[in-house]
Amino acid sequence: MPVINHVRGDQVPDSMLNVRTPVVKLPLWLVLTWWLLKGLALAVVLACRYWYATGPTVLLACLYVDFGWLGPVGLLVGLAALGAGWRFGHRASFERFGWWPALSRWRRWWYRRRWLSAMTTAKLTVAFDGHAVVPILKRVRSTGAADVLTVRMVTGQIPDDFARVSERLTHTFGARTCRVIPADRPDLVTLTLLRGDPLAAVVAPYPVPSVPDLAALPVARLEDGSTFRLRLAGSHVLIVGATGAGKGSWQWSLIAALAGGVRAGLVRLRVLDPKGGMEMAAGIPLFERFVCESFRQMADELEEGVGELQRRTARLRGRTRQHTPSTDEPAYVFVIDELAALTSYLTDRQLKDRIKAALGILLTQGRAVGVYVVAALQDPRKDVLPFRDLFPTRIGLRLTEAAQVDMVLGDGMRDRGALCDRIPMSMPGTAYVVLDGEPTPTRARASYWTDAHIADLAREYGWLRVVDGDWTEGGAA
Template identity: 55%
Template sequence: MPLVNVIPGEKIPTAPLNTRLPVWRIPGWLLVFVWLGRGTFRSVVLTGRYWWITGPLAVSGWLIQAHGWLALLSVVSGLAAAIAAWWRFYPASWMRFGWYPLVGRCRRLWIYRRGWTPAMTACGLASMHGGQRWVPRLLGVRSDQWGDRVTVRLLPGQHPDDWSKAAPRLAYSFRLREARAFTTDRPDRVVLYFARRDPLAAVVDPLPVPATLDLSGLEVGKQEAGTPYRLRLAGSHVLIAGATNSGKGSVIWSLLRSLAAGISSGLVEVWAFDPKGGMELAAGAPLFARFVYDDPEAMAGVLEEAVKRMRQRAARLRGITRQHTPTADEPLILVLVDELAALTAYLTDRKIRDRIRESLSLLLSQGRAVGVHVIAALQDPRKEVLPFRDLFPTRIALRMTEPEQSDLVLGDGARDRGATCDLIPETSPGIGFVVLEGVREPVRVRFSYLDDDDLADLAAIYAPGGER
């Protein structure tokens, strides 16, 4: 190989890099066949996907071709008569299996499908890869009288929290006011609920008192789907938080009404504490086994007595059972505290305040298994006001004054998942969000409202030992 002499400082000429790509010339007739094949494939897919449109059109065309217009008119008239009879005599079945599935398909085609790609792009839910736009796939739409449930397949790298944060923007993209995201049994899917109407706009009347005590599901109000909401008390404590006039009393009295049969039969003992001088709970005084409302020292003493009863019961049940079952001899003890912050933060007597805090901490940490449950309401959810907030497995957040308070009560990220407590209007007391231990999504609920006459009747009829 010959050697090249290089003079110092002299530039060596280099040949330019050839980056020209090879050109493939495709005949025109081949492009025509490719376009025809692609169009045929898409036509078949669309025909199968929208069979509920193409099927009737095909049958109508065949009837006209084979038997004429009169045959088609006769078939259409018969179907219309059958549908009218179905709607007239079985309206619930018609709405569930006939009307709402049709509404869902129409809304999927004309509302969601048409604006799906622009909405996904504008809300940051579409992605670019390899120069192509990837859009989450719309799998289905199920409608009812209140809203639409839109099932979506997630793109790789997406998380349900991404959809929870984007849900308010998606709602306005489709000309609606509210949307929330829910997880499903499948990790690659998410369900978006778009509300068209609010089933919780009207006040919920007092619910019937159940004949038997069922701690696994106390009916206390109505949830967003328009169905009754049942709250589990067995093995749980309940924290209720909300601003002034947000409806904390509705939650308390709805729970007591659901427990009324157990209170009357002696299966439930209610120990009530009302630091506000008895203004809220005095109407139900006949229902309570203990009622303390004006003396902080007396409240501390009753709470210490509850701790003593809890420990005695634990000693009797140790080695026999891990979960208490209420009986007349061993009733469920319900410690009901209205305005908990008045006992844990606002008391000026430090010794009494520490006694109350210690008793409540013991009841919350050890009482569930032995049938001692705590229901507490407060306005200020800050950590320094309620240091043992995490000991409440069931949390209810009503209207709040600040966005951050939703996460303080319900847990981190609750507001991003739809618990917009600060947006609840003042004209809708009793509406709130419920979060259960181990359940990711908050549930929107409106609790029933009991006026003074309802409370008087409840106390007179279901007082312990009274005759109904």
């Protein structure tokens, strides 16, 4: 039995309480005026809300009224000329402040139109209390190659819910890949949808910083078009890739990023090239030591590094926990082209043991005192296994087998998208890296240093020069 009954006509006899809405009679003019005011208010609100459409329309209409067709057409031509001048005069600021904001606004409208259907088909809407609750698209930032969508999740959702359907979202929005990253606020998630591929073209060398920041060395381009800044401070770097995968370009990009430090005396490069010096010899003026022939010398070099490390540890003990490079205490960077040549292929057992012992100490104790190792490796299956885990930063270039990916980047990384075995041979230098704090790996392509670039680099930043066919100190001014 209904307890309360709203009566619009006759009274319902069997309800406990009957409520009748009072009937107020209004004159027609009052109702019409009220509707008119409401309509006007709505028009003002809409005009303000969509100012980017209404403002220009009003302006163009005013110009048309005052000057005829010449007014609006003249304004549009003038603006186009101004935009073209800005674009060719200073492209960076044009893109940053003109083009990308406009593109972002357009893309936001484009995503909004597809949002509800995309969320529903990806099963990201949640039914609650008879309503469908949809994640909210808060912001779209577009940089040409990538659209970064900031989304507020429905209560109870987690970023993994979006990561699980990332492939579906990729196809729904017609993108190439979709990366899901938790945002800085726990209720937000960012979806990075990539359209073009900024890694398809060869990456030109980055400008050499005059004082390198060892925590952020510009070495490669990320797939959203931004610069990958590699952290060397407190780390060691292992670069793994099949032959011809482009390990050289990662090594040179890193050396180039450190070259300013070499000139300033903050960084000393000690280079071991067991493959006979073919790869690294062009940079000799930059290197404090360079060994490419004798494995005995390489072992001596590493052991000397250990000696230096132990003396420095004793000096710094109790004073600091993380070394910062200075001219008195420079950072030592050991660059080893082909690690397996020293740890696996070498036949002299005694020599191999010496090298392994020294390398083990450098890798375990070097990070804190500014002694770093950057090593390249062709085949991650070789028995460099114990060393592999001592490299906190690992870069996976093209590999021959899918099973090698997890060996290089860590367990489960291939499932999370590091498809190193599918990198085409036509894109040398392309690799997967795991960025700080991100659950999914990211693609990056190292800048490409040609022989001419390396010769220029060595001339400008090297501290050796050739006198009578011999290297002498005093290269860079």
